[in-house]
Amino acid sequence: MTEFAIQTENLTKHFGRGKDVVHAVEGLSLEIRPGEVFGLLGPNGAGKTTTIRMLSALIGISAGRAVVAGHELGKEDMDVRRKVGILTETPGMYDQLSAERNLAFFAALYDVKDIPGQVEKYLRMLGLWARRDDEVGEFSKGMRQKLAIARALLHEPPVLFLDEPTSGLDPEAARLVRDFIAELGREGRTLILCTHNLDEADRLCDRVAVFKTSLLALDTPANLRSQLFGRTVVFHLAQPGPQFVEPLKANAFVHSVEALDNKLVVTLDDPEAHNPALIRRLVEAGAEIRFVGEVRRSLEDVYLRLIQKEDRHD
Amino acid sequence: MTKIWTMIRKEWAEVFKNKFVLFSVAFMPLLFTAIPLGVLYSMRGATAAEALGLSEVPAEMTALCGDLAGAECAQFMIVSQFLMLFLLMPVIIPVTIASYSIVGEKRTRTLEPLLAAPISTLELLAGKALGAAIPAVAVTWGAYIIFMVGTILITGSPALTTLLLKPLWLLAMVVVGPLLSVAAVSMAVMVSSRVNDPRVAEQVSALVMLPVLGLFMAQTAGFIQLNQGFVLWLALILAVIDAGLLALAIQLFQRETILTRWK
Numbered sequence: 001m002t003e004f005a006i007q008t009e010n011l012t013k014h015f016g017r018g019k020d021v022v023h024a025v026e027g028l029s030l031e032i033r034p035g036e037v038f039g040l041l042g043p044n045g046a047g048k049t050t051t052i053r054m055l056s057a058l059i060g061i062s063a064g065r066a067v068v069a070g071h072e073l074g075k076e077d078m079d080v081r082r083k084v085g086i087l088t089e090t091p092g093m094y095d096q097l098s099a100e101r102n103l104a105f106f107a108a109l110y111d112v113k114d115i116p117g118q119v120e121k122y123l124r125m126l127g128l129w130a131r132r133d134d135e136v137g138e139f140s141k142g143m144r145q146k147l148a149i150a151r152a153l154l155h156e157p158p159v160l161f162l163d164e165p166t167s168g169l170d171p172e173a174a175r176l177v178r179d180f181i182a183e184l185g186r187e188g189r190t191l192i193l194c195t196h197n198l199d200e201a202d203r204l205c206d207r208v209a210v211f212k213t214s215l216l217a218l219d220t221p222a223n224l225r226s227q228l229f230g231r232t233v234v235f236h237l238a239q240p241g242p243q244f245v246e247p248l249k250a251n252a253f254v255h256s257v258e259a260l261d262n263k264l265v266v267t268l269d270d271p272e273a274h275n276p277a278l279i280r281r282l283v284e285a286g287a288e289i290r291f292v293g294e295v296r297r298s299l300e301d302v303y304l305r306l307i308q309k310e311d312r313h314d
Numbered sequence: 315m316t317k318i319w320t321m322i323r324k325e326w327a328e329v330f331k332n333k334f335v336l337f338s339v340a341f342m343p344l345l346f347t348a349i350p351l352g353v354l355y356s357m358r359g360a361t362a363a364e365a366l367g368l369s370e371v372p373a374e375m376t377a378l379c380g381d382l383a384g385a386e387c388a389q390f391m392i393v394s395q396f397l398m399l400f401l402l403m404p405v406i407i408p409v410t411i412a413s414y415s416i417v418g419e420k421r422t423r424t425l426e427p428l429l430a431a432p433i434s435t436l437e438l439l440a441g442k443a444l445g446a447a448i449p450a451v452a453v454t455w456g457a458y459i460i461f462m463v464g465t466i467l468i469t470g471s472p473a474l475t476t477l478l479l480k481p482l483w484l485l486a487m488v489v490v491g492p493l494l495s496v497a498a499v500s501m502a503v504m505v506s507s508r509v510n511d512p513r514v515a516e517q518v519s520a521l522v523m524l525p526v527l528g529l530f531m532a533q534t535a536g537f538i539q540l541n542q543g544f545v546l547w548l549a550l551i552l553a554v555i556d557a558g559l560l561a562l563a564i565q566l567f568q569r570e571t572i573l574t575r576w577k
Contacts (some may be wrong), residue, residue, distance in 0.1 A: 015574060058430050059570040081432040088430070092423035094324070096331045108320040109431040151427065 005159050005190035006032040006055060010064035013050050024050040026214040027064070032192065034158070037185040039205035040194040041303055046212045048194045049089060052161045055192070056086045069159045082110065085152035085160045089167070091144040095137030099128055099147055102136055103154060110155035122150035126180065142173030149180065159190045166197060178204065202299040216306045225297045226269070228305050230255050232295040233271050235264040235278070238288035247285045248278060265295070317433050321441020322448070329411050329445075338410050339449055343403055343457035350396035351464040354389055358468065386471050393465060393474070394540075397483055398530045400461070403454040404495035405526050408446035412502035413515035415442040416572075420510065426573060435564050442503050443560070447495040454495075458487050482542045490545060493552035498522045500559035507567050 011028040014021050025047040032038045040048045053059045055068050057077035066073040069083035093102050100119055107115040123129045126146040136144060145165070152160060165181060166174035181204055185191055195201050201208055202221050209218040217224055225231075237244070241259035248257045248266060253274050255267040264282075268274055271294060282289060329335045379387035419425040428438070466475050502519035509515050532538045 053573070056430055058426065058573060078432050078434075081430060084430075086427065086430045088423070088426045090423040092425070092427050094328055094424060095422060096328055097324075101327060105320065105324045106427070106431060109317060109428075109433050111432070148427070 004031045004067070005034040005036070006030060006038075006066070006068050006192070008055075008064060008066040011051070011054065011061060011066050012063035013047070013054055013059070014062045023213055025054070028211065028215055029064075030209060030215075030218070032190060034190055035185075035188040036206050037181075037191045037193065037204055039201040039208035040192060041196075041198065041201055041208050041210045041299075042212050043307060048211075049163055052086070052163055052192065052194055056084045056161050057081050058086075069157075082155070083157055083159060085155065085157035087145075087148055087152045087160070087162045087165055089163045091141075091148035093136040093139075093144055093147055093151075096135055098133050099123065099136055099139070100132040102147065103151055106151050107154045112155050118154050118156075122153055126150050127176075140173075142169050142176070145169060145173070145177060146180075149177065153184075157189070159192070160184065161192045161194070163194045164196065165193065166195070166200060174200075198299045198303055208299070210303055210306045212307065212310050216310055217302075221299050221302070224299070224302045228302050229297045230267045230269055231271050232297070233266045233268065233275060233278075234293050234295055235266065235282060235287075235289055236291040236293070237262045237264065237282075238290055244282055244285055244287050247281050251277065251281070254278075317437040318441045318444065321433070321438060322445040325411070325415070325442065325445030326449070329414075335411060339407055339453060342407060343453045346396075346399045346403060347457045347461050347464070350393065350399070350461065351468060353392055353396075354465060354468045357385065357389060357392065382471075382473055382477065386469070386474050389465075389469050389471070390474055390477055393478060395534060396461075397478075397486070398533055398540075400454055400458050401486060401491055401494060402523065402526050402530065403457065404447070404450045404491045405498040405523050407450035407453060408495055408499045409502050409519045409522070410516060411449075412443065412446035412499040413506050413519040414512045415446065415503055416506035417509055417512045417515050418506075420572070421512070429569050429573065435567050435569070439500075439503055439560070439563050439567060443496065443499040443563075446499040446502070447492065450495050450499075451492045454491055455487065480542075482540065482545055485542065485545050485549065486540070489549045490552065493549060493556055494526060496556045497552060497559055500556065500563050504559070504563040504566055507563070507572060 008028055008030045011025060011030075012023075013025040014023055016022050028047075028051065030038075040051060042048050050059070054061050054073065055066060057068075057073060057080040061073055068080045071079040071083060073080060094105070097105070100123065103119040103123065104115055107118055112118050119132075120129065123132050126149065128143060128146060128150070131139070131143070136147065139147065149162075149165070152162075162181065166177050169177060178200060181191065181193070185204065185206075191204075193201065193205060205221065207218065207220050208224070210216045210224075217227075219227070235241075239262065241262060241264045244264055245257045245259050248254055248264065251274070253268050253270070255269075257267075258265040266278065268278075275292065279289060279292070379390055382390050416425070419428060462475075462478060465478060469475075498519070501522045502515065505518045506512075506515040509518070529538070533540060538544070
């Protein structure tokens with residue numbers, strides 16, 4: 001269990017005892033590669049924050065096993081804490097201390113060698129250097145969030161947990177934070193992003209895990225879209241489409257065809273391979289094709305389908 | 315040790331920006347020093363019986379005074395009573411700081427990032443406790459020195475000064491005071507980690523003053539008389555209590571419970 005940045009086997013967390021027991025996380029098995037940007041998606045109460053807290057050695061595990069940055073949870077918790085950075089759901093800074101003092105305090109707790117250097121590096125990187133002497137209580141929410149990100153990075157952790165990094169931020173601040181996260185991903189750090197912002201997850205994450213107490217799906221956003229919805233191609237025609245439905249349905253690789261005015265909406269698995277054949281077929285049948293495009297399903301569509309399926313199952 | 319010191323410096327940087335805390339740390343020592351010095355000043359030139367408001371000085375009191383006679387004996391008795399206040403100071407002063415220590419972190423949402431850092435529970439709690447106890451002890455010692463100098467200047471009695479500098483009071487100030495302070499802050503930090511409201515923490519923690527107040531009352535009423543043996547025993551018992559309280563505080567400081575039950 002060492003080639004992965006994070007590996008869990010049946011990771012489980014229960015709170016309480018007896019009939020009051022709450023099953024927060026149930027049998028979660030994950031393998032996250034070094035340098036991967038990994039999204040944890042799920043509704044409120046799904047166990048995302050609990051998972052992050054377990055993996056950052058903030059709370060214990062009830063069952064299962066997990067190795068984070070080469071150290072086993074429950075046995076080497078102090079080592080795990082040294083190797084991970086965490087951006088908690090709320091920034092939590094000391095309001096009466098300056099930005100610089102806040103970071104210097106945490107840098108000392110993490111045994112950072114060059115505290116002034118590291119503090120300056122991240123304050124500059126996040127555009128807070130000019131405000132370093134100001135009390136954090138005077139900072140906007142976006143500035144506090146940026147400062148909390150700086151705090152999580154001071155000790156250069158190879159694994160970084162980000163719990164709702166853009167929650168409650170205005171669009172400009174959210175964009176700034178998102179760009180910074182993308183930059184961190186390019187640096188080769190392993191990032192675990194816990195978010196309700198599915199567009200953000202779609203843009204930033206290499207893979208996502210959708211879960212509600214237990215794992216519902218795990219793959220790249222593109223693969224999840226393809227698995228759940230297939231791929232949808234739209235043919236824009238010069239004439240009404242209904243007459244061309246049957247010729248297209250005759251192809252075995254086509255899952256469904258729907259005519260909407262001058263458009264034909266076709267679902268199939270591999271448009272790159274099969275579009276030329278469909279175009280030939282349509283032309284042979286007398287269609288005049290003006291434009292061909294793909295309908296891109298959002299990660300939100302994927303997420304909602306998975307959660308609704310799980311709700312029906314429950 | 316480094317992390318405990320880091321924790322202490324953070325605590326000081328944070329709490330001493332609070333004017334109310336600064337006031338509470340400075341006001342009581344000033345008051346507890348000024349009152350006995352004022353009383354001593356008003357007693358100048360009086361006989362022992364006049365100073366104590368008695369028709370004659372009791373024989374037990376005369377025995378305690380040793381070589382001191384007349385007004386000096388009365389001054390010594392008064393000073394001895396007030397010296398107990400200097401043992402109350404290291405208990406009362408740090409409670410405000412210590413009782414806010416953990417619950418304050420909960421309220422500002424800094425507890426989670428703090429617990430995520432590689433700091434042990436012992437380092438965290440020791441930092442919190444010492445961050446509150448050290449200023450209290452320092453201020454107490456400062457006030458005690460001012461009191462001694464003031465007493466010498468007001469009474470001008472070398473014999474009285476010698477008696478006040480005897481091992482009993484030095485032991486009480488140098489050993490019992492800090493031990494009492496550690497007991498008070500350990501209790502306050504423990505309570506602070508178990509409640510959500512700083513007011514509750516302060517109220518419950520204030521209960522730790524009761525035994526010292528009881529001691530003060532017992533001495534004033536003449537039920538006990540502080541002597542070197544008593545103070546030595548007190549120091550030993552307090553050392554055991556301190557160790558027990560710190561161990562209990564660590565035991566009760568359940569990171570998971572604090573994080574998950576507190577919203």
